Amino acid sequence: MDLRTLRYFSAVVREGHFGRAAASLGIAQPPLSRQIQKLERELGVVLLNRSQKKFEVTQAGLLLYERARRLLDGAEQAEADVRRLGTGETGRLVIGFVRSTPFTILPGIVVRFRAAYPDVELELREMRNPDQVKCLENGIIDVGLLRPPISSRALQMVTLIREPFLALVPANHPLADRSTTSIRQLMTEPFVMYSRAGSPLIHARVMEMCRRSGFEPRIAQYADQIHTVASFVGAGLGVALSPSTVTSFNMPGLRCLAISDKPAGLPVVAVWRTGNASVLVRNFTRIAREAASAWRPQDLPG
Amino acid sequence: MDLRTLRYFSAVVREGHFGRAAASLGIAQPPLSRQIQKLERELGVVLLNRSQKKFEVTQAGLLLYERARRLLDGAEQAEADVRRLGTGETGRLVIGFVRSTPFTILPGIVVRFRAAYPDVELELREMRNPDQVKCLENGIIDVGLLRPPISSRALQMVTLIREPFLALVPANHPLADRSTTSIRQLMTEPFVMYSRAGSPLIHARVMEMCRRSGFEPRIAQYADQIHTVASFVGAGLGVALSPSTVTSFNMPGLRCLAISDKPAGLPVVAVWRTGNASVLVRNFTRIAREAASAWRPQDLPG
DNA sequence: CATGTTCGATACTATATTGGTATCAAAGAG
DNA sequence: CTCTTTGATACCAATATAGTATCGAACATG
Numbered sequence: 001m002d003l004r005t006l007r008y009f010s011a012v013v014r015e016g017h018f019g020r021a022a023a024s025l026g027i028a029q030p031p032l033s034r035q036i037q038k039l040e041r042e043l044g045v046v047l048l049n050r051s052q053k054k055f056e057v058t059q060a061g062l063l064l065y066e067r068a069r070r071l072l073d074g075a076e077q078a079e080a081d082v083r084r085l086g087t088g089e090t091g092r093l094v095i096g097f098v099r100s101t102p103f104t105i106l107p108g109i110v111v112r113f114r115a116a117y118p119d120v121e122l123e124l125r126e127m128r129n130p131d132q133v134k135c136l137e138n139g140i141i142d143v144g145l146l147r148p149p150i151s152s153r154a155l156q157m158v159t160l161i162r163e164p165f166l167a168l169v170p171a172n173h174p175l176a177d178r179s180t181t182s183i184r185q186l187m188t189e190p191f192v193m194y195s196r197a198g199s200p201l202i203h204a205r206v207m208e209m210c211r212r213s214g215f216e217p218r219i220a221q222y223a224d225q226i227h228t229v230a231s232f233v234g235a236g237l238g239v240a241l242s243p244s245t246v247t248s249f250n251m252p253g254l255r256c257l258a259i260s261d262k263p264a265g266l267p268v269v270a271v272w273r274t275g276n277a278s279v280l281v282r283n284f285t286r287i288a289r290e291a292a293s294a295w296r297p298q299d300l301p302g
Numbered sequence: 303m304d305l306r307t308l309r310y311f312s313a314v315v316r317e318g319h320f321g322r323a324a325a326s327l328g329i330a331q332p333p334l335s336r337q338i339q340k341l342e343r344e345l346g347v348v349l350l351n352r353s354q355k356k357f358e359v360t361q362a363g364l365l366l367y368e369r370a371r372r373l374l375d376g377a378e379q380a381e382a383d384v385r386r387l388g389t390g391e392t393g394r395l396v397i398g399f400v401r402s403t404p405f406t407i408l409p410g411i412v413v414r415f416r417a418a419y420p421d422v423e424l425e426l427r428e429m430r431n432p433d434q435v436k437c438l439e440n441g442i443i444d445v446g447l448l449r450p451p452i453s454s455r456a457l458q459m460v461t462l463i464r465e466p467f468l469a470l471v472p473a474n475h476p477l478a479d480r481s482t483t484s485i486r487q488l489m490t491e492p493f494v495m496y497s498r499a500g501s502p503l504i505h506a507r508v509m510e511m512c513r514r515s516g517f518e519p520r521i522a523q524y525a526d527q528i529h530t531v532a533s534f535v536g537a538g539l540g541v542a543l544s545p546s547t548v549t550s551f552n553m554p555g556l557r558c559l560a561i562s563d564k565p566a567g568l569p570v571v572a573v574w575r576t577g578n579a580s581v582l583v584r585n586f587t588r589i590a591r592e593a594a595s596a597w598r599p600q601d602l603p604g
Numbered sequence: 605c606a607t608g609t610t611c612g613a614t615a616c617t618a619t620a621t622t623g624g625t626a627t628c629a630a631a632g633a634g
Numbered sequence: 635c636t637c638t639t640t641g642a643t644a645c646c647a648a649t650a651t652a653g654t655a656t657c658g659a660a661c662a663t664g
Contacts, residue, residue, distance in 0.1 A: 018612055028652065029611085030613075034651085035651085047388075059387060078373065081365060082349075082369070085347075086345060278361065280361075319640085320640070321639090321640070329623065333624075355632070
């Protein structure tokens with residue numbers, strides 16, 4: 001007993017007429033008659049009473065008709081649901097993100113994704129880099145938005161944006177009125193520095209930039225997070241090199257300058273399990289790339 | 303998407319292994335692989351992630367697995383139910399019967415049918431002959447237990463029993479001590495007679511029997527029903543010819559005698575719609591015939 | 605009452621689908 | 635590095651399904 005046979009039988013009962021049923025099914029009448037006969041033989045049950053020219057549906061036939069309708073509806077629904085889930089129109093996606101992304105690309109990604117796939121449940125979890133790597137490997141999150149490097153070979157990634165670095169100086173600093181500076185010009189300044197523990201990636205990059213410009217920065221103050229750094233610079237504790245996200249805060253006493261050295265930006269990547277060919281993930285990363293390419297660091301000086 | 307394909311997919315997911323799944327389905331592995339591929343192509347959805355040697359079921363695949371299980375269970379259940387209904391193991395049967403049958407064959411039929419088909423709902427309705435004919439034609443009752451003749455050509459019948467006639471005499475009658483009499487011997491007796499209106503069939507048969515024996519009965523009293531006739535005879539109002547069911551009552555002052563003329567018994571038949579090939583009806587009439595052939599008029603004299 | 609029409613069943617043929625056997629290519633296991 | 639395991643592929647055989655032509659019974663019509 002397969003669904004085609006049920007479809008046929010259902011059509012015969014619905015139309016009350018083999019010829020019309022066959023027409024509605026897009027087949028000829030003789031195969032339809034045979035299929036119904038075969039169904040009756042298989043079940044060992046008379047479904048249609050063909051005593052006269054016109055047939056009459058037996059009790060058993062009526063029962064089968066009801067059940068067939070339910071089964072066919074169920075199958076159709078299942079097919080549609082699977083298709084929707086499989087094409088990523090529906091389902092659930094858990095996204096990990098690091099703290100900086102809500103100030104850059106995360107909002108754009110979420111807005112675009114929601115618009116494109118309104119029926120996909122999107123769960124967003126802020127997590128630090130190492131947690132995201134673990135959760136990606138466990139399957140707890142499907143995609144991570146974070147900063148490289150990541151070491152796991154089971155993970156695949158695509159670079160979304162490179163956040164440029166800015167130089168931060170206090171408003172009363174000699175450089176404060178200019179829109180651009182070089183890293184070398186900050187050589188003698190005291191630095192407010194991202195701590196190695198709190199932001200190891202930025203710490204390393206800033207140290208590297210200074211060394212490339214030929215000096216070891218004199219560190220006046222460590223700070224863990226971007227707004228702390230900004231507030232310390234605004235308070236006059238020193239200068240800093242920071243991802244451009246600082247412009248998202250309206251910090252009093254703070255001036256942001258473009259860096260003439262044009263150091264490479266700080267990449268943010270989307271990461272997912274290499275095996276995970278889920279359409280949802282593919283769609284999300286596609287949208288993420290689109291959103292990222294439309295993103296521009298806001299209020300950039302210079 | 304048919305049920306076989308779903309069965310195949312379900313087996314693959316359940317076993318987690320194409321080879322074992324194929325074995326459990328009783329087919330070879332290559333056709334199974336192809337069917338799954340075809341299913342994925344039809345749905346346009348990746349159901350199994352075959353990234354490595356071992357596959358992994360996708361979200362969509364898991365959804366389809368759940369739905370497939372439900373559909374397959376539903377189909378199996380439907381098949382079983384239809385088969386049961388179609389083979390008359392289950393369902394509902396409405397039986398009409400005339401007043402006399404509860405004293406003769408009805409109990410035996412019901413007991414046997416209940417034993418053979420415990421899951422069939424049996425509804426019993428006492429109805430007079432003409433009502434049964436109407437209800438049979440309307441489909442309100444499925445089988446009627448009644449006395450011929452019936453005139454409708456759309457109805458089919460089978461004779462179940464022939465209730466023999468007995469002669470009834472008062473206990474103080476000269477014939478009361480004998481076990482047999484002839485109809486002629488009652489020629490001069492006053493008769494308690496079934497009324498033409500209340501029991502036209504019996505009335506006609508009794509009149510016919512008397513006329514065949516060469517006399518017109520002198521009617522002392524009319525009565526409608528069998529127990530009324532019996533009580534009147536017992537009260538000494540006259541003699542009577544009656545179906546043997548009278549022996550079911552323990553009527554004081556009444557004696558029952560066999561009739562040496564051996565008149566033909568009063569037939570009771572089962573009747574059903576000619577078109578109605580319902581297995582339930584066939585089974586019921588078969589059981590009715592069995593029960594009838596086992597029936598013997600009780601306490602028959604002679 | 606004969607005749608034509610309708611409707612499902614049957615006979616036969618062509619096509620499509622499905623399953624089996626042999627074999628391959630890649631991935632782990634030892 | 636070799637052997638085994640596992641799903642995929644190529645090719646062939648068997649089965650199942652659909653189409654065309656036609657039949658036979660039942661109802662409608664003149």
